[in-house]
Amino acid sequence: MPKYELNVRDYLRILRKRRLVVIVTFIAVLIGTVIYISTQPVIYDASTTIKIEERKTVSGLLTEWVLYSPADVMESETKLIKGYEIMKQTAIRLGMINEQSDLDNINRAVGELQGAVTTERVGGTNMIRIMVTADTAKKAMEIANGVTETYMVENLKDKAKQVKHARLFIEEQLTSLENRMKTAEDKIRLIGENFGDVRLAEPIEKKLNELQFDLAEASQKYTEKHPRVIQLREQIVDIEAQIKGFSGKEIEYARLIRETDVNKKLYAMLREKLEEARITEAQKVSDISVVDPAVMPLAPISTNKHLALIVGMVMGTVLGASLAFVVETLDTSISTIEDVESMVKLRVLGVVPPLGREAKLKRGFFRDLKERIFPTDNIHRDTEEPIYLIAHFEPNSTAAEAFRNIQTNLKLDPTQKTILITSSGPREGKSSISSNLAVVMAQSGLRTLLVSADLRRPALDKVFGIKREPGMNEYITGSASLKEVLNGIVDIMVGEMDFDDIRKTPGLDNISIIPSGRLSYNPAEILKSKEVKNLIEKVKNRYDLIIFDAPPVLPVTDASLLAPTMDCVVLIYEIGRTSREALIRTKIQLESVGAKITGVVLNHTQPETEAVMSYPYYKYRYGYASKESPFNRAENKTKTRV
Numbered sequence: 001m002p003k004y005e006l007n008v009r010d011y012l013r014i015l016r017k018r019r020l021v022v023i024v025t026f027i028a029v030l031i032g033t034v035i036y037i038s039t040q041p042v043i044y045d046a047s048t049t050i051k052i053e054e055r056k057t058v059s060g061l062l063t064e065w066v067l068y069s070p071a072d073v074m075e076s077e078t079k080l081i082k083g084y085e086i087m088k089q090t091a092i093r094l095g096m097i098n099e100q101s102d103l104d105n106i107n108r109a110v111g112e113l114q115g116a117v118t119t120e121r122v123g124g125t126n127m128i129r130i131m132v133t134a135d136t137a138k139k140a141m142e143i144a145n146g147v148t149e150t151y152m153v154e155n156l157k158d159k160a161k162q163v164k165h166a167r168l169f170i171e172e173q174l175t176s177l178e179n180r181m182k183t184a185e186d187k188i189r190l191i192g193e194n195f196g197d198v199r200l201a202e203p204i205e206k207k208l209n210e211l212q213f214d215l216a217e218a219s220q221k222y223t224e225k226h227p228r229v230i231q232l233r234e235q236i237v238d239i240e241a242q243i244k245g246f247s248g249k250e251i252e253y254a255r256l257i258r259e260t261d262v263n264k265k266l267y268a269m270l271r272e273k274l275e276e277a278r279i280t281e282a283q284k285v286s287d288i289s290v291v292d293p294a295v296m297p298l299a300p301i302s303t304n305k306h307l308a309l310i311v312g313m314v315m316g317t318v319l320g321a322s323l324a325f326v327v328e329t330l331d332t333s334i335s336t337i338e339d340v341e342s343m344v345k346l347r348v349l350g351v352v353p354p355l356g357r358e359a360k361l362k363r364g365f366f367r368d369l370k371e372r373i374f375p376t377d378n379i380h381r382d383t384e385e386p387i388y389l390i391a392h393f394e395p396n397s398t399a400a401e402a403f404r405n406i407q408t409n410l411k412l413d414p415t416q417k418t419i420l421i422t423s424s425g426p427r428e429g430k431s432s433i434s435s436n437l438a439v440v441m442a443q444s445g446l447r448t449l450l451v452s453a454d455l456r457r458p459a460l461d462k463v464f465g466i467k468r469e470p471g472m473n474e475y476i477t478g479s480a481s482l483k484e485v486l487n488g489i490v491d492i493m494v495g496e497m498d499f500d501d502i503r504k505t506p507g508l509d510n511i512s513i514i515p516s517g518r519l520s521y522n523p524a525e526i527l528k529s530k531e532v533k534n535l536i537e538k539v540k541n542r543y544d545l546i547i548f549d550a551p552p553v554l555p556v557t558d559a560s561l562l563a564p565t566m567d568c569v570v571l572i573y574e575i576g577r578t579s580r581e582a583l584i585r586t587k588i589q590l591e592s593v594g595a596k597i598t599g600v601v602l603n604h605t606q607p608e609t610e611a612v613m614s615y616p617y618y619k620y621r622y623g624y625a626s627k628e629s630p631f632n633r634a635e636n637k638t639k640t641r642v
Contacts, residue, residue, distance in 0.1 A: 030316050033316075034312075037305050044137040046140040046294040046295065047294060049122065050290055053289070081119045130294075140294075163277055177263055184256050340602070343584065344580075346587065347599035355390050391439040392508065395443070410568070418566045419568055425578050429604060441545050446544040448511045454551045458515065460549060466513060472526075473526060487514070489511075532565070570599060571601070572601050573601070574603045
């Protein structure tokens with residue numbers, strides 16, 4: 001089976017054909033977007049920017065060692081602001097809870113604040129932005145400022161606690177240092193009183209330390225045989241010899257002197273830091289400063305409604321187009337001439353646009369949508385949408401030309417006089433095609449007989465305004481003669497059609513009609529009668545063409561009974577109503593009874609929405625009379641429908 005690849009025109013055709021799906025989806029998404037926007041709560045935001053001073057030593061190097069933390073201070077403070085304790089104290093400050101509140105209320109208030117507060121570091125600076133969202137502008141401002149004030153108070157408490165801890169530590173170290181200094185001084189005094197020459201050990205030992213330092217420095221510059229290195233080594237040997245002559249008391253005395261000097265320097269430093277700690281503790285200055293306090297927002301930070309609407313419209317269009325292609329893919333009907341001819345292996349005889357109500361009335365979108373969702377029942381549709389004889393009332397129209405095109409494509413010869421027109425299922429336009437095709441045949445000068453072979457739901461009597469009885473049923477059963485059931489121009493004139501309508505176009509006098517007659521309880525038995533063949537043989541001698549309007553093939557067997565006796569069979573197929581499987585099954589069923597299927601007519605097909613031809617319709621005007629003919633004067637009259 002040949003493959004037909006879609007091009008841009010095919011995509012546009014599908015979108016036009018499924019425009020109802022696109023429009024409904026677009027409106028649904030747009031309505032959903034509007035509802036979503038309208039139901040969104042009003043949210044206000046407020047923000048505060050604070051600056052955290054770099055925390056140096058609270059009281060010098062000692063306290064810096066005490067307070068040292070290897071973590072990122074700014075990131076830690078950013079998380080600390082949203083911590084449990086800060087949020088709890090903020091809730092108490094704002095009156096959300098009090099000190100006597102139970103744990104559940106406290107946790108609920110803390111959770112609410114943590115959900116409303118967001119903190120972030122401002123770039124690589126030492127500033128933090130505290131952002132708050134709330135349902136009112138005042139509440140957002142109060143929470144932002146409340147969190148900032150609580151954080152500053154808690155920071156000051158933490159700083160005071162750390163300073164106090166540092167002060168106590170320094171005081172403890174000073175007390176211990178004083179005790180050690182006092183002990184060392186007592187030992188120095190005792191040794192000095194008992195040993196007079198112990199004081200000589202201290203400068204000798206100091207000189208030894210200096211010489212050792214110089215030797216180490218000279219060894220980096222010179223070799224071992226350098227005079228400077230040799231001289232320093234000799235001096236060190238002499239001093240070490242002197243030290244060996246001292247007793248242990250001289251060495252201990254020198255050590256105590258050095259320890260006392262160090263303790264004195266350390267004691268002076270600690271005294272200085274202690275005073276700094278006391279001053280810092282008395283100042284009570286926080287490391288946090290407010291850069292931008294929170295102010296009451298003037299407008300909510302709701303979503304951009306215009307942008308949301310635009311996004312909704314775009315999404316509705318995309319989704320609608322996608323659904324249109326999905327619906328087109330799921331559609332089992334045939335939509336192109338190429339598909340019909342390749343799948344069914346039958347010629348397409350013509351394409352008929354919508355007639356009657358579909359073509360003449362401009363239904364609104366919502367009315368069309370209602371019709372598709374809640375289709376009108378058959379009885380009402382028969383009343384509201386009678387078959388429109390467009391070949392008679394509008395002979396110059398495009399639709400009338402479609403029937404003439406079918407006549408041409410039938411390529412009938414004198415041996416082909418009987419045509420059976422049927423379809424796969426009901427409501428595909430068999431009677432409409434039969435009636436208009438018969439009018440076209442009559443207009444071309446052919447003596448045409450139109451037979452209503454649908455004994456279940458006949459329609460031709462309403463089309464031409466004639467009586468239903470007597471008709472084919474009465475002729476087959478023998479209760480009426482052929483002359484009695486035939487209806488010609490006179491019967492049409494005295495019927496419901498006006499005389500002016502009869503004069504609309506020439507050729508209507510070439511048409512005769514046999515109505516269905518009384519409805520039968522068993523139409524199949526009537527159509528199987530030998531009288532049907534006798535009727536066909538009789539009318540073949542009197543008419544150039546006989547058109548049988550038969551019931552659909554699949555629901556009933558009537559068409560299958562008539563088809564073998566016909567010279568050709570024409571299938572009517574409405575795009576979008578009947579599946580391709582049903583059309584193929586119809587063909588198989590007719591061929592199985594020996595029917596000669598000539599081709600398929602595509603009915604109710606919009607050329608602007610269905611890719612059924614590779615060229616557009618061109619409007620030509622055909623005249624059926626001379627300028628003096630009265631038919632031209634009636635051309636602009638209001639078109640009437642039967």
